[in-house]
Amino acid sequence: MKKISIYRPTSIEEAIQVLSLHGTEAGVYAGGTDLLIRLKNRLKQAPTYLVDIKKINNLRYIKEDAQGGVQIGALTKIAELAESELLAKKYPMLVEAVRMISSPELRNASTLGGDILQEVWCQYLRGGYACWRNGGYICYGAIGDNSYYHSAMGGRLCYAVYPGDAATALIPYDAKVKLATPFGMKELTVEQLVPGDMMVDGRIQSHVVRFNEILTEVVIPPPKPGLRASFEKLRPRGVWDFAMASLAITLQLRDKTIEDARVVFGGISGKPLRETAVENFLKGKTLSTDLGNQAVPVALTNAAPLKYNATKIDMAKGLLVSGLVRLNAAA
Numbered sequence: 001m002k003k004i005s006i007y008r009p010t011s012i013e014e015a016i017q018v019l020s021l022h023g024t025e026a027g028v029y030a031g032g033t034d035l036l037i038r039l040k041n042r043l044k045q046a047p048t049y050l051v052d053i054k055k056i057n058n059l060r061y062i063k064e065d066a067q068g069g070v071q072i073g074a075l076t077k078i079a080e081l082a083e084s085e086l087l088a089k090k091y092p093m094l095v096e097a098v099r100m101i102s103s104p105e106l107r108n109a110s111t112l113g114g115d116i117l118q119e120v121w122c123q124y125l126r127g128g129y130a131c132w133r134n135g136g137y138i139c140y141g142a143i144g145d146n147s148y149y150h151s152a153m154g155g156r157l158c159y160a161v162y163p164g165d166a167a168t169a170l171i172p173y174d175a176k177v178k179l180a181t182p183f184g185m186k187e188l189t190v191e192q193l194v195p196g197d198m199m200v201d202g203r204i205q206s207h208v209v210r211f212n213e214i215l216t217e218v219v220i221p222p223p224k225p226g227l228r229a230s231f232e233k234l235r236p237r238g239v240w241d242f243a244m245a246s247l248a249i250t251l252q253l254r255d256k257t258i259e260d261a262r263v264v265f266g267g268i269s270g271k272p273l274r275e276t277a278v279e280n281f282l283k284g285k286t287l288s289t290d291l292g293n294q295a296v297p298v299a300l301t302n303a304a305p306l307k308y309n310a311t312k313i314d315m316a317k318g319l320l321v322s323g324l325v326r327l328n329a330a331a
Protein backbone atom coordinates (compact mmCIF):
# COMPACT_ATOMS: atom_id res chain seq x y z
CA MET A 1 0.00 0.00 0.00
CA LYS A 2 1.28 3.49 -0.73
CA LYS A 3 2.68 5.52 2.20
CA ILE A 4 0.20 7.84 3.83
CA SER A 5 -0.13 10.36 6.65
CA ILE A 6 -3.26 10.61 8.75
CA TYR A 7 -4.76 13.69 10.35
CA ARG A 8 -7.43 13.37 13.03
CA PRO A 9 -9.25 16.69 13.24
CA THR A 10 -11.91 17.19 15.90
CA SER A 11 -14.00 19.76 14.07
CA ILE A 12 -15.28 20.28 10.54
CA GLU A 13 -13.44 23.62 10.35
CA GLU A 14 -10.15 21.94 11.22
CA ALA A 15 -10.78 19.17 8.68
CA ILE A 16 -11.45 21.72 5.95
CA GLN A 17 -8.24 23.58 6.84
CA VAL A 18 -6.22 20.38 6.40
CA LEU A 19 -7.96 19.52 3.14
CA SER A 20 -7.32 23.04 1.85
CA LEU A 21 -3.65 22.83 2.88
CA HIS A 22 -2.92 19.65 0.90
CA GLY A 23 -5.27 20.17 -2.05
CA THR A 24 -6.09 17.09 -4.09
CA GLU A 25 -3.30 15.16 -2.30
CA ALA A 26 -5.67 14.87 0.69
CA GLY A 27 -8.93 12.96 1.03
CA VAL A 28 -11.63 12.36 3.61
CA TYR A 29 -11.38 9.06 5.49
CA ALA A 30 -14.63 7.81 7.05
CA GLY A 31 -15.63 4.12 6.85
CA GLY A 32 -12.65 3.34 4.60
CA THR A 33 -14.32 0.49 2.70
CA ASP A 34 -13.71 2.26 -0.62
CA LEU A 35 -10.73 4.47 0.23
CA LEU A 36 -8.49 1.77 1.71
CA ILE A 37 -8.96 -0.40 -1.37
CA ARG A 38 -8.07 2.55 -3.60
CA LEU A 39 -4.89 2.95 -1.56
CA LYS A 40 -4.15 -0.75 -1.71
CA ASN A 41 -4.64 -0.72 -5.46
CA ARG A 42 -2.16 2.22 -5.61
CA LEU A 43 -4.52 4.28 -7.71
CA LYS A 44 -3.10 7.57 -8.90
CA GLN A 45 -6.03 9.53 -7.51
CA ALA A 46 -5.83 7.89 -4.05
CA PRO A 47 -4.84 10.50 -1.43
CA THR A 48 -1.50 10.69 0.38
CA TYR A 49 -2.94 12.60 3.34
CA LEU A 50 -6.00 11.05 4.95
CA VAL A 51 -8.28 13.33 6.92
CA ASP A 52 -9.98 10.97 9.36
CA ILE A 53 -13.30 12.62 10.28
CA LYS A 54 -14.49 9.89 12.64
CA LYS A 55 -13.42 11.89 15.71
CA ILE A 56 -15.67 14.80 14.75
CA ASN A 57 -18.76 14.87 16.93
CA ASN A 58 -22.29 15.04 15.62
CA LEU A 59 -21.89 13.47 12.19
CA ARG A 60 -23.51 10.17 13.13
CA TYR A 61 -27.26 10.35 13.83
CA ILE A 62 -30.74 9.70 12.45
CA LYS A 63 -33.26 12.18 13.80
CA GLU A 64 -36.66 13.58 12.97
CA ASP A 65 -36.78 17.32 12.26
CA ALA A 66 -39.47 19.82 13.23
CA GLN A 67 -41.26 19.44 9.86
CA GLY A 68 -41.53 15.65 10.14
CA GLY A 69 -38.63 14.97 7.78
CA VAL A 70 -35.46 13.15 8.77
CA GLN A 71 -31.85 14.32 9.04
CA ILE A 72 -29.08 11.74 8.73
CA GLY A 73 -25.46 12.45 9.61
CA ALA A 74 -23.01 11.53 6.85
CA LEU A 75 -21.05 9.22 9.18
CA THR A 76 -24.10 7.11 10.02
CA LYS A 77 -23.33 3.47 9.25
CA ILE A 78 -25.24 1.72 6.50
CA ALA A 79 -26.17 -0.96 9.07
CA GLU A 80 -27.71 1.75 11.28
CA LEU A 81 -29.86 2.94 8.39
CA ALA A 82 -30.90 -0.65 7.69
CA GLU A 83 -32.02 -1.12 11.29
CA SER A 84 -33.64 2.26 11.87
CA GLU A 85 -37.30 2.03 12.90
CA LEU A 86 -37.78 5.73 12.11
CA LEU A 87 -36.58 5.27 8.54
CA ALA A 88 -38.55 2.04 8.13
CA LYS A 89 -41.70 3.89 9.17
CA LYS A 90 -41.17 6.99 7.02
CA TYR A 91 -39.07 5.83 4.04
CA PRO A 92 -39.34 2.04 3.81
CA MET A 93 -37.96 1.98 0.26
CA LEU A 94 -34.68 3.55 1.45
CA VAL A 95 -34.35 0.83 4.07
CA GLU A 96 -35.11 -1.83 1.42
CA ALA A 97 -32.30 -0.38 -0.69
CA VAL A 98 -29.61 -0.09 1.98
CA ARG A 99 -30.27 -3.64 3.17
CA MET A 100 -29.10 -4.76 -0.28
CA ILE A 101 -25.80 -2.90 -0.10
CA SER A 102 -22.84 -5.26 -0.03
CA SER A 103 -22.42 -7.67 2.92
CA PRO A 104 -23.34 -7.35 6.65
CA GLU A 105 -19.66 -6.84 7.55
CA LEU A 106 -19.24 -3.99 5.09
CA ARG A 107 -22.58 -2.42 6.08
CA ASN A 108 -21.21 -2.27 9.65
CA ALA A 109 -18.14 -0.35 8.48
CA SER A 110 -19.34 1.81 5.60
CA THR A 111 -21.09 5.13 6.00
CA LEU A 112 -23.93 6.85 4.19
CA GLY A 113 -21.60 9.59 2.95
CA GLY A 114 -19.11 7.01 1.73
CA ASP A 115 -21.75 5.05 -0.16
CA ILE A 116 -22.94 8.18 -1.94
CA LEU A 117 -19.45 9.45 -2.84
CA GLN A 118 -17.67 6.15 -3.52
CA GLU A 119 -15.33 5.77 -6.47
CA VAL A 120 -16.46 3.66 -9.42
CA TRP A 121 -15.59 -0.05 -9.36
CA CYS A 122 -14.54 -0.46 -12.99
CA GLN A 123 -12.16 -3.43 -13.06
CA TYR A 124 -9.66 -1.52 -15.20
CA LEU A 125 -9.43 1.38 -12.75
CA ARG A 126 -9.24 -0.92 -9.74
CA GLY A 127 -6.68 -3.04 -11.57
CA GLY A 128 -4.36 -0.03 -11.91
CA TYR A 129 -4.73 0.57 -15.67
CA ALA A 130 -3.75 4.09 -16.77
CA CYS A 131 -7.23 5.15 -17.90
CA TRP A 132 -8.84 8.62 -17.84
CA ARG A 133 -9.68 8.26 -14.14
CA ASN A 134 -6.20 7.04 -13.34
CA GLY A 135 -4.06 9.65 -15.02
CA GLY A 136 -4.14 8.24 -18.57
CA TYR A 137 -5.82 9.13 -21.85
CA ILE A 138 -8.02 6.18 -22.75
CA CYS A 139 -11.10 4.37 -21.45
CA TYR A 140 -10.49 0.62 -21.38
CA GLY A 141 -14.06 0.03 -20.26
CA ALA A 142 -15.45 1.48 -23.48
CA ILE A 143 -13.43 -0.94 -25.63
CA GLY A 144 -12.84 -3.94 -23.35
CA ASP A 145 -15.04 -6.10 -21.12
CA ASN A 146 -17.93 -3.81 -20.27
CA SER A 147 -20.50 -6.43 -19.38
CA TYR A 148 -20.92 -5.48 -15.70
CA TYR A 149 -19.38 -2.22 -14.44
CA HIS A 150 -20.09 0.02 -17.42
CA SER A 151 -22.74 2.38 -18.66
CA ALA A 152 -25.38 1.30 -21.16
CA MET A 153 -26.56 4.90 -21.44
CA GLY A 154 -23.47 6.49 -22.98
CA GLY A 155 -20.71 8.43 -21.30
CA ARG A 156 -18.29 11.28 -21.75
CA LEU A 157 -14.70 10.32 -20.87
CA CYS A 158 -15.41 7.58 -18.33
CA TYR A 159 -18.00 4.85 -19.02
CA ALA A 160 -18.14 3.35 -15.52
CA VAL A 161 -21.54 3.10 -13.85
CA TYR A 162 -22.28 4.99 -10.67
CA PRO A 163 -22.15 2.19 -8.07
CA GLY A 164 -24.04 3.50 -5.01
CA ASP A 165 -27.53 2.40 -4.01
CA ALA A 166 -28.36 4.98 -1.34
CA ALA A 167 -28.41 7.93 -3.76
CA THR A 168 -30.64 6.02 -6.18
CA ALA A 169 -33.15 5.44 -3.36
CA LEU A 170 -32.87 8.99 -1.93
CA ILE A 171 -33.63 10.85 -5.17
CA PRO A 172 -37.29 9.72 -5.40
CA TYR A 173 -37.81 11.11 -1.89
CA ASP A 174 -36.44 14.51 -3.08
CA ALA A 175 -33.61 14.30 -0.55
CA LYS A 176 -31.00 17.03 -0.20
CA VAL A 177 -27.47 17.09 1.15
CA LYS A 178 -25.40 19.60 3.07
CA LEU A 179 -21.75 20.22 2.24
CA ALA A 180 -19.39 22.04 4.58
CA THR A 181 -17.12 24.29 2.53
CA PRO A 182 -14.46 26.92 3.41
CA PHE A 183 -17.17 29.51 2.77
CA GLY A 184 -19.94 27.98 4.89
CA MET A 185 -22.62 25.35 4.29
CA LYS A 186 -23.90 24.56 0.82
CA GLU A 187 -27.12 22.67 0.04
CA LEU A 188 -27.70 20.53 -3.06
CA THR A 189 -30.24 17.95 -4.13
CA VAL A 190 -28.88 14.40 -4.30
CA GLU A 191 -29.37 14.60 -8.07
CA GLN A 192 -27.14 17.69 -8.21
CA LEU A 193 -24.56 15.98 -6.00
CA VAL A 194 -24.00 12.98 -8.31
CA PRO A 195 -24.45 14.18 -11.91
CA GLY A 196 -22.14 11.58 -13.49
CA ASP A 197 -18.54 11.75 -14.64
CA MET A 198 -17.17 15.25 -14.75
CA MET A 199 -13.91 17.08 -14.15
CA VAL A 200 -13.66 18.53 -10.63
CA ASP A 201 -10.37 20.06 -9.48
CA GLY A 202 -8.57 18.35 -12.37
CA ARG A 203 -9.95 14.87 -11.56
CA ILE A 204 -12.75 12.85 -13.11
CA GLN A 205 -15.33 11.98 -10.49
CA SER A 206 -19.03 11.12 -10.34
CA HIS A 207 -19.89 13.76 -7.73
CA VAL A 208 -19.34 17.50 -7.47
CA VAL A 209 -17.69 17.61 -4.03
CA ARG A 210 -14.51 19.71 -4.25
CA PHE A 211 -11.22 18.74 -2.60
CA ASN A 212 -11.87 20.96 0.45
CA GLU A 213 -15.57 20.22 0.96
CA ILE A 214 -17.15 17.62 3.24
CA LEU A 215 -20.56 15.99 2.95
CA THR A 216 -22.08 16.36 6.43
CA GLU A 217 -25.78 15.55 6.25
CA VAL A 218 -28.63 14.11 4.19
CA VAL A 219 -32.05 15.66 4.71
CA ILE A 220 -35.21 13.90 3.56
CA PRO A 221 -38.44 15.93 3.47
CA PRO A 222 -41.52 14.56 5.25
CA PRO A 223 -43.17 11.72 3.33
CA LYS A 224 -46.42 12.77 1.67
CA PRO A 225 -49.61 10.85 2.46
CA GLY A 226 -50.43 8.38 -0.30
CA LEU A 227 -46.79 7.91 -1.36
CA ARG A 228 -45.93 4.35 -2.39
CA ALA A 229 -42.38 3.24 -3.10
CA SER A 230 -40.43 0.23 -4.33
CA PHE A 231 -36.73 -0.64 -4.73
CA GLU A 232 -35.43 -3.67 -6.61
CA LYS A 233 -31.88 -4.61 -7.54
CA LEU A 234 -30.56 -7.25 -9.90
CA ARG A 235 -27.05 -8.53 -9.15
CA PRO A 236 -25.07 -11.64 -10.01
CA ARG A 237 -24.85 -12.80 -6.38
CA GLY A 238 -27.13 -12.31 -3.37
CA VAL A 239 -24.52 -10.39 -1.37
CA TRP A 240 -21.55 -8.17 -2.07
CA ASP A 241 -22.34 -7.40 -5.70
CA PHE A 242 -23.21 -4.06 -7.21
CA ALA A 243 -26.36 -3.64 -9.27
CA MET A 244 -26.45 -4.85 -12.85
CA ALA A 245 -29.60 -2.74 -12.82
CA SER A 246 -31.78 -1.35 -10.06
CA LEU A 247 -34.92 0.73 -9.85
CA ALA A 248 -36.21 3.07 -7.17
CA ILE A 249 -39.72 4.27 -7.86
CA THR A 250 -42.25 6.35 -5.94
CA LEU A 251 -45.85 7.05 -6.87
CA GLN A 252 -48.04 9.71 -5.32
CA LEU A 253 -51.49 8.11 -5.41
CA ARG A 254 -55.03 9.38 -4.95
CA ASP A 255 -56.97 6.14 -4.79
CA LYS A 256 -55.34 4.44 -7.79
CA THR A 257 -54.68 7.59 -9.80
CA ILE A 258 -51.01 8.53 -10.10
CA GLU A 259 -50.65 12.21 -9.27
CA ASP A 260 -46.86 12.27 -9.35
CA ALA A 261 -44.02 9.81 -9.93
CA ARG A 262 -40.28 9.47 -9.54
CA VAL A 263 -38.44 6.81 -11.51
CA VAL A 264 -34.68 6.38 -10.91
CA PHE A 265 -32.55 3.62 -12.43
CA GLY A 266 -29.26 2.54 -10.86
CA GLY A 267 -26.45 0.39 -12.26
CA ILE A 268 -26.92 1.32 -15.91
CA SER A 269 -25.45 4.82 -16.20
CA GLY A 270 -22.72 7.05 -14.81
CA LYS A 271 -25.26 8.54 -12.40
CA PRO A 272 -28.51 7.50 -10.73
CA LEU A 273 -30.64 7.97 -13.84
CA ARG A 274 -33.92 9.79 -13.36
CA GLU A 275 -36.22 8.78 -16.21
CA THR A 276 -38.54 11.78 -16.57
CA ALA A 277 -40.14 10.42 -19.77
CA VAL A 278 -41.59 7.53 -17.75
CA GLU A 279 -42.52 9.85 -14.88
CA ASN A 280 -44.49 12.07 -17.29
CA PHE A 281 -46.11 9.01 -18.89
CA LEU A 282 -47.28 7.73 -15.51
CA LYS A 283 -48.79 11.01 -14.29
CA GLY A 284 -52.58 10.91 -14.50
CA LYS A 285 -52.67 7.18 -15.29
CA THR A 286 -54.56 4.62 -13.22
CA LEU A 287 -52.28 2.12 -11.51
CA SER A 288 -52.93 -1.39 -12.86
CA THR A 289 -51.09 -4.68 -13.34
CA ASP A 290 -50.45 -3.86 -17.01
CA LEU A 291 -49.19 -0.28 -16.55
CA GLY A 292 -45.53 -1.36 -16.51
CA ASN A 293 -45.84 -3.01 -19.91
CA GLN A 294 -47.43 0.16 -21.25
CA ALA A 295 -44.58 2.27 -19.80
CA VAL A 296 -41.74 0.17 -21.25
CA PRO A 297 -41.86 1.69 -24.79
CA VAL A 298 -41.19 5.17 -23.38
CA ALA A 299 -38.39 4.02 -21.07
CA LEU A 300 -34.67 4.47 -21.81
CA THR A 301 -35.21 5.36 -25.46
CA ASN A 302 -31.77 7.01 -25.59
CA ALA A 303 -29.97 3.87 -24.41
CA ALA A 304 -26.49 3.47 -25.93
CA PRO A 305 -25.22 0.07 -24.81
CA LEU A 306 -21.58 -0.91 -25.27
CA LYS A 307 -20.54 -4.18 -26.93
CA TYR A 308 -21.35 -6.48 -23.99
CA ASN A 309 -23.94 -4.74 -21.82
CA ALA A 310 -27.21 -4.37 -23.75
CA THR A 311 -28.72 -6.83 -21.30
CA LYS A 312 -28.60 -4.10 -18.63
CA ILE A 313 -31.28 -2.20 -20.54
CA ASP A 314 -33.49 -5.31 -20.73
CA MET A 315 -33.01 -5.78 -16.99
CA ALA A 316 -33.90 -2.17 -16.25
CA LYS A 317 -37.07 -2.39 -18.31
CA GLY A 318 -37.98 -5.63 -16.55
CA LEU A 319 -37.58 -3.83 -13.22
CA LEU A 320 -39.93 -1.10 -14.39
CA VAL A 321 -42.60 -3.71 -15.04
CA SER A 322 -42.03 -5.56 -11.76
CA GLY A 323 -41.81 -2.32 -9.75
CA LEU A 324 -45.21 -1.17 -10.97
CA VAL A 325 -46.68 -4.64 -10.40
CA ARG A 326 -45.39 -4.53 -6.80
CA LEU A 327 -46.84 -1.08 -6.22
CA ASN A 328 -50.18 -2.09 -7.72
CA ALA A 329 -50.35 -5.12 -5.44
CA ALA A 330 -49.61 -2.95 -2.40
CA ALA A 331 -52.05 -0.14 -3.30
Ligand code: SF4
Nearest residue numbers: 122131139141158160
Ligand atom coordinates in the same frame (compact mmCIF):
# COMPACT_ATOMS: atom_id res chain seq x y z
S1 SF4 B 1 -14.75 3.25 -17.47
FE1 SF4 B 1 -13.78 4.94 -16.35
S2 SF4 B 1 -12.67 3.91 -14.75
FE2 SF4 B 1 -13.07 2.36 -16.33
S3 SF4 B 1 -11.36 2.37 -17.77
FE3 SF4 B 1 -12.85 3.83 -18.54
S4 SF4 B 1 -12.18 5.81 -17.68
FE4 SF4 B 1 -11.23 4.21 -16.45
